[in-house]
Amino acid sequence: MFYSKYRPQQFKDLIGAETIVKTLKKSLAEGKFGHAYFFSGPRGSGKTTTARLLAKALNCLNLGSDGEPCDQCSSCEAIKKGNFLDVMEIDAASNRGIDDIRDLREKVKLASAQGKYKVYIIDEVHMLTKEAFNALLKTLEEPPAHVVFVLCTTEPRKVPETIRSRCQKFGFKRAGRVDLIRQLQLIVDQEDVVVAQEDLGRIVDASDGGFRDAENLLEQLIVGGLSISELLGGSQTDSLEFVKHLIDLDLGGCFNLIDDLFSSGASLEVFAQDCVETLRQIMLVSGGVGEELVETTRERYQQLKELSLKLKPSDLRQLLDLFLEALPRFARSPIVQLPLELLASTYISPKSISPTFINNSLPLVPDDRLSDSAKPVRIKASLPVEKPKSRGEELVEDSSAAGDPRRIDWTQENGDSNITLELICRLWEEFLEKVRPHNHSLRALLSSSRPKECLEGGVVVLEMFYQFHLEKVKEPKNMEILEKVLAEVTKRPVKIKCVLGDRSTKPAISVAMVNSKVTDSSPADLQNEVELLAKKARAVFGELGAGY
Ligand SMILES: [Zn+2]
Incomplete structure (x- = not known):
């Protein structure tokens, strides 16, 4: 040993x-x-x-x-x-x-x-x-x-x-990453073998600061002859990276990482459990729990701390809920990547639409949170795991999905004719761009709206945050354009219904979310954001009013 x-x-x-x-x-x-x-x-x-x-x-x-x-x-x-x-x-x-x-x-x-x-x-x-x-x-x-x-x-x-x-x-504290790598390097030298520095780093990350675990892993690598990916599969670093992509609303980054893990043969279920542990650590760190009790390396503690500053408590809770919902799905999913892909999409898509409105109409708000979302997504074709799905399971899934309109009904994800909120969210940008040639003002009006839910019979509910916007959009000639373009984009017949959203909360939270510096918004901060937003909206209001 x-x-x-x-x-x-x-x-x-x-x-x-x-x-x-x-x-x-x-x-x-x-x-x-x-x-x-x-x-x-x-x-x-x-x-x-x-x-x-x-x-x-x-x-x-x-x-x-x-x-x-x-x-x-x-x-x-x-x-x-x-x-x-x-x-x-x-x-x-x-x-x-x-x-x-x-x-x-x-x-x-x-x-x-x-x-x-x-x-x-x-x-x-x-x-x-x-x-x-x-x-x-x-x-x-x-x-x-x-x-x-x-x-x-x-x-x-x-x-x-x-x-x-x-x-x-x-x-006693867990050793730092540098100390542990140094310790492993001493062993590697004395064993007279060659192990890449990067692999030593991965072993250290996987052992979470414990000498004994790190040395045991190194022994399996050197004496046991296992490769680093056989040894580690997905490591804690990956889970931290995945959580970071989620926080940055980088859907492409999430999908690529899921694909990499799948290709390397890692268990995505174990990986999801790692993510839960990482989120729990972020929760502890944001609650002021010190390095010792979080039981991690100093370097990782710093990374957790940085992430905790970028994540609102409500978003953290939502992420934990989504992961806990996703875990039992691994056993039932016909495609092993799907539970994680769905989770990422459910969390990111609705959030990355609202900030578009903020970005377009409020140039003063920094938008670095969105810079990564433009990255190309590469997804390799993946074969479904052969696992017959019993009728009973589908029924259970259907009934639980029916209760929550925000929840994506993932039994309908296989390209049939149903309109889902997830689909609308994904195509939202394209939809907005295709409205523009028909009517510039209408495109501008839609910037302050967002898809709220999809009802039976292909009805898409759009939420507006200002009465004036709502009235303008609801004019028959505008509705005609919107329904035509949305049908074109989704390749499905659609009806659009517009409703007035609660502007005292929704847009303000979007502002706080985009501006990563405003993480611990006090009620006063939020109130200021609402006022700023209202001011900007009045500017848009005037501009549009003149156009009509
Ligand atoms: Zn002695």
């Missing part, structure tokens, strides 16, 4: 815990160390490795003046091989009862057999029972002079404060 083979044997080999090491070495060099230590931190952050080095230094026969164990004397050798009688590692998960701790208390009293100090490393100490904690506390209150305890845990808050307060506490 690489993890044990390349376990650091001296403090200087320990990467990513510099501050802790410095403090420990200083106290060892001065001979002023404590009798109980409390090491907390996520899995694979170096707690037990540091505990063993501490045990080594305490028993080293030739301790350096800087507190570094020599790694050569008989004690160091025995500890390295794991057969030093006075260093005991206890897994609290399997020795959690009162009898285990009573037994320990009896043994603690005995003099050390081999070395200067008896060192008890209790791993996952939070697993102890209440009675066992009480027994341990008695020992910690009056520890024999020749005994040192190191309590390690991934869940410090589950350990009673009475225990923690008796210990010197050290908080």
Whole structure:
């Protein structure tokens, strides 16, 4: 195992815990160390490795003046091989009862057999029972002079404060990306093989900051002979990238990434679960939860933070809902990419229409959010997975879709004659452009409208936000143009119905969405946006009024 083979044997080999090491070495060099230590931190952050080095230094026969164990004397050798009688590692998960701790208390009293100090490393100490904690506390209150305890845990808050307060506490963090890559590179060099730096980066990203996971993955790559994509498939980086495309309303980017993942043989269902985890982390970060509790690398934490600033709480909730809806669909979908493609389209399409209106009529509002949507989409032909769909499943899907007009009825996605909101959204730009030659003013009026829903019988409901616009558009000659052009674009017979939307909320949110700097809009900010919008609308109003 690489993890044990390349376990650091001296403090200087320990990467990513510099501050802790410095403090420990200083106290060892001065001979002023404590009798109980409390090491907390996520899995694979170096707690037990540091505990063993501490045990080594305490028993080293030739301790350096800087507190570094020599790694050569008989004690160091025995500890390295794991057969030093006075260093005991206890897994609290399997020795959690009162009898285990009573037994320990009896043994603690005995003099050390081999070395200067008896060192008890209790791993996952939070697993102890209440009675066992009480027994341990008695020992910690009056520890024999020749005994040192190191309590390690991934869940410090589950350990009673009475225990923690008796210990010197050290908080371990997940290592940074650079540190981990450096660590893996050392192993690669010693194994005398070649692994691309980029692949090391992917391993580090997939292991989410844990040394042990990263080293195990590297071992599978080098010794197991797996390729990097066999090993990782879709990684956390991809899920972060996908979420970023969603936030940027970059539908093309989403589709391309889905296609890449599909081509590489990654499980899209597992990938969707990764995305849920990523969104959850964004939710935690935006709620002010710190780096330690989000349990990720520093670099990834920064990326999550940047994304959280661009995402409104309501949009975050919508995305989480959409993913949770999409997950059970993977088992039923005739095309494995479809649940994710549908999710991206459902989220992005309605949002990327409203800002068009803002962009056209409000040139002052930055529109960098939309710059990516013009990217070309490439989709390779994909064969449907052969999975017969029972009639019952379709019925279930139909009945659930019927209740929510915003929801896209995806059982009708196979190019039949039905008009769906998704279809209208997709063709909206083309529709607007084809209206222009018929009537410029009408095209301008439509800029402040958006498709709201599709009803039975090919009726498309358009939402307008100003009474004046609504009245103008509803004039028979205009309706005639619109229905003719929309039928032409959708290649289906359509009827258009125009309704007045709620302008106090809808357009203002679009402004806030386009302007990524206005992320935490207070009600006052929103009110200002509404007023700005109304002002601009009055300008359009006047212009159009003159035209008619
Ligand atoms: Zn030594």
